[in-house]
Amino acid sequence: MATTGQQQKLLEEVRNRVETEYQKKTPKGAGIMEKAYRVLPGGDTRRSIFFFPYPLWIKNADGCHLWDEDGNQYLDFHNCYTVMMLGHGNPAVKAAMKSAIDEGTTALGAFKSSVVRWADILCERLVSFDQVRFTNTGSEAIMLAIRAARAFTGKDKIIMEEGGYHGCYDAVVFPPDSNGLPTSLMKDTIIVPHNDNAALEQAIMENRGQVAALVLEGLMGAAGMIPPADGYLEFARKITAEYDILFIQDEIITFRLDQGGMQHLKGIRPDLTTVGKIVAGGTPGAAFGGRRDIMQQFSPEAPRVHHAGTLNANPLTAAAGVAQLEQTTPELIDRLNALGESLANGIRTIFARNGIRAQVTGMGSLMNVHFSPVPIVDGRTAREQSNKDVLHLFHLSLVNHGILTPERGMFCISAPMSDKEIRAALDAVEDVIIDLKPYIVELWPDLSV
Numbered sequence: 001m002a003t004t005g006q007q008q009k010l011l012e013e014v015r016n017r018v019e020t021e022y023q024k025k026t027p028k029g030a031g032i033m034e035k036a037y038r039v040l041p042g043g044d045t046r047r048s049i050f051f052f053p054y055p056l057w058i059k060n061a062d063g064c065h066l067w068d069e070d071g072n073q074y075l076d077f078h079n080c081y082t083v084m085m086l087g088h089g090n091p092a093v094k095a096a097m098k099s100a101i102d103e104g105t106t107a108l109g110a111f112k113s114s115v116v117r118w119a120d121i122l123c124e125r126l127v128s129f130d131q132v133r134f135t136n137t138g139s140e141a142i143m144l145a146i147r148a149a150r151a152f153t154g155k156d157k158i159i160m161e162e163g164g165y166h167g168c169y170d171a172v173v174f175p176p177d178s179n180g181l182p183t184s185l186m187k188d189t190i191i192v193p194h195n196d197n198a199a200l201e202q203a204i205m206e207n208r209g210q211v212a213a214l215v216l217e218g219l220m221g222a223a224g225m226i227p228p229a230d231g232y233l234e235f236a237r238k239i240t241a242e243y244d245i246l247f248i249q250d251e252i253i254t255f256r257l258d259q260g261g262m263q264h265l266k267g268i269r270p271d272l273t274t275v276g277k278i279v280a281g282g283t284p285g286a287a288f289g290g291r292r293d294i295m296q297q298f299s300p301e302a303p304r305v306h307h308a309g310t311l312n313a314n315p316l317t318a319a320a321g322v323a324q325l326e327q328t329t330p331e332l333i334d335r336l337n338a339l340g341e342s343l344a345n346g347i348r349t350i351f352a353r354n355g356i357r358a359q360v361t362g363m364g365s366l367m368n369v370h371f372s373p374v375p376i377v378d379g380r381t382a383r384e385q386s387n388k389d390v391l392h393l394f395h396l397s398l399v400n401h402g403i404l405t406p407e408r409g410m411f412c413i414s415a416p417m418s419d420k421e422i423r424a425a426l427d428a429v430e431d432v433i434i435d436l437k438p439y440i441v442e443l444w445p446d447l448s449v
Contacts, residue, residue, distance in 0.1 A: 007443055011389065014439045018396050019053050025400065028069040029057040048081065051395065051407040061088035063416035066404060074404040075421055079412040082221075082366065085256050085278045085336070086327060087416035093281040096323035097316055106316040114318040121325045122287060125259050128249065128273045132289030133298055134313035138252040138276035139167025141288040142215070144307055145272045146171060149213035149246040151305045152294050159190045159203055159214045159245075163379010165222035166215060166250055166274075174379075194220060194378035195229040200236060204243055213246040213272075218254035218262030223379040224370055224386070225362035225410060228266075237268040246294070252276040252286065257337065257364045259330050278328065281320030284311075327415075336413045337364030339422055343411060346426040354433050355449035356440060369394065369409035373446045387444060393436055401428040 023030060033054040036043035044050045057069045064087050066074045079085070086093060100106065100114075115134070123129040135141045146158055146169070158171060166172040170181050171189055178186065190207060192199045204211060216236055220226040233249075240247040249270035254262040256278050263270055272294060276286030289295060297304040311317070344360045344367045351358045357373040370376040371390040395407045403425055405411055411425070441448045 010439060011443055014393060014436070015389075018393055018400065021400050022396055023053060025072055026054075026056070026068060026070050030054060032057045032069060048406070052392070056399070056404065063087045063089065064414050064421060072402070074399070074402050075424060076404050076414065077411045077425060078404045078406055079414050080282070081277070081406065081410070082253055082256060082412045083277045084282055084414055085365075086281070086324060087414040088282075090281070090323075090327070090415075092327060093320050093323045096281070096319040097283075100315045100319040103315070107311060107314050111313070112315050112318060114315065114322055115313045118313070118318050118321045118325070121322065122275065122279070122289065125325075126251075126255075126261055126263065126273055126275070126289065128263060128270045128291070129289035130292040131295040132287050133295070133307060134318075135286045135288065135309060136284045136311055136317075137167065138274060138286045139169050140309070141252070141274040141276060141286040142166045142172060142248075142250065143169040144305075145248050145274055145288040145290075146213060146215065148272065148288075148290075148294055148297055148305055149248060151297055153212040153244070153246060155210055155212040156188045157190060157207055157211045158188065159192060159200070159207075159211060161194045161216060161220070161379065162191050163194065163223040163383060164215070164217055164220060164250075166217070167252075172215060176383075193380070194223075194226065195232050197232065197235045201239055204239060204245065208243065211243075211245045213248050214240050215248045215250060217250045217252075218266075219257070219363055219366065220379060220382075221253040221366075222408075224376060224382040224408065225366050225368035226376065226378060226382065227361065227363050228262075233262070233266045233268055237270065240271075246271040248272045248274065250274050253366065254363075255279065256328075256333065257366070259328065259333060278324060279321055280317050281324035283317045283320045285313075285317040285321055332415060333365075336415065336417075339417055339419070340365035340367060340411075340413045342419070343367065343413070343422050343425060346422065347411075347429055350426065350430045350433055354430075354437055356433060356437065357447045357449060365413040367411050369411070371444075371447055387447060390436070390440060390444060390447065393439075394432060397432040397436065398428055401431060403428045 033043050058066050059069050060067050064076050066076050119132045122132050160172055170185055190203050192203050237247055247270045251261040251273050255275045258265045272290035274288045298307050347360050358371045359376055361368050371387040372385045374385040376382050391409050
């Protein structure tokens with residue numbers, strides 16, 4: 001067994017080797033990053049896509065492929081954190097956006113009929129949507145759903161899960177990321193563990209009569225694609241109804257798993273739902289909707305809750321959103337989910353064949369790799385038990401092999417993909433694991449069988 005000093009030297013050796021290979025492939029990207037450092041804090045304006053030694057700088061994209069500024073080609077399993085379900089440059093989305101531009105404007109102080117069509121599709125597909133409002137981001141959708149719940153119930157507190165991600169709205173920023181938030185704000189946010197019926201019930205009982213809403217993801221996305229336990233969402237729906245608490249289902253990620261979202265898969269009807277990612281055809285757009293009596297608070301005929309937004313449901317986004325949703329058929333969703341399951345099972349097989357203790361969590365077309373001997377079942381285990389050093393090496397090695405994923409180990413399937421792309425990804429994963437295994441065995445013996 002190597003000493004601590006030897007282990008540190010070995011870690012530096014493998015990290016330098018992988019990072020140096022990346023730097024040799026991306027000199028133009030490195031040059032752009034140097035310029036970015038001068039005008040952007042840390043050269044970055046979106047923390048979620050940053051990685052060391054510096055992130056990729058992409059020049060163009062088509063289908064499920066990307067090309068960086070140095071001309072390197074990548075298979076895109078990142079898909080902008082699940083947004084690009086139809087891939088890049090989808091012809092129907094491009095045509096709809098071009099038509100909107102050709103009609104003379106991308107912003108109006110008025111409406112276009114495409115907004116009604118966009119809303120119609122969402123209300124047809126989501127059982128919880130009697131009415132809908134559009135926003136520019138998922139964070140705004142969550143913020144306004146919570147505001148609606150507070151206005152409707154006259155209560156202030158909300159309940160969310162530990163490690164849950166609902167955007168950058170202050171009330172739902174998880175404590176480890178809460179620098180800059182007033183402590184007075186956090187007292188109205190109650191945090192419970194994921195998949196824990198007893199803890200959820202206890203939190204409700206301890207704050208009885210004070211809770212406006214429970215906010216839950218259908219699948220914990222940023223925590224690492226961690227599914228709900230059997231019966232958990234159903235229990236959440238039941239107990240919130242019993243205690244007159246509004247149930248807000250965050251389907252911003254999970255709406256792609258079924259045409260009716262996770263709520264259709266689980267047979268539940270939330271009071272309010274937020275959607276985003278795939279609903280706007282790759283443009284900035286999201287929405288929230290729900291029961292008519294709650295949503296009518298936003299009606300300008302008798303307003304109780306204020307909601308404006310210069311670019312809400314702008315012509316370009318509405319056109320792209322309609323084109324996206326019209327192509328998002330049950331058949332497409334089933335095909336992508338099947339490809340995702342094939343990829344997840346293939347990665348699991350590679351880990352087992354090479355004696356590596358790692359897991360793949362997720363559902364359908366969404367999955368996440370975790371290097372951990374401990375089962376990843378919630379936000380806490382994902383944060384504290386998943387080996388981030390191995391994940392960095394795994395991610396950057398995949399980039400060097402032409403596979404782009406987020407650094408946290410997520411894989412997402414898009415419509416242009418087929419079995420061919422799944423095989424290419426599995427070949428790259430196996431090459432990377434074979435290359436990294438000697439280092440894993442020496443540095444992290446708990447990850448080797």
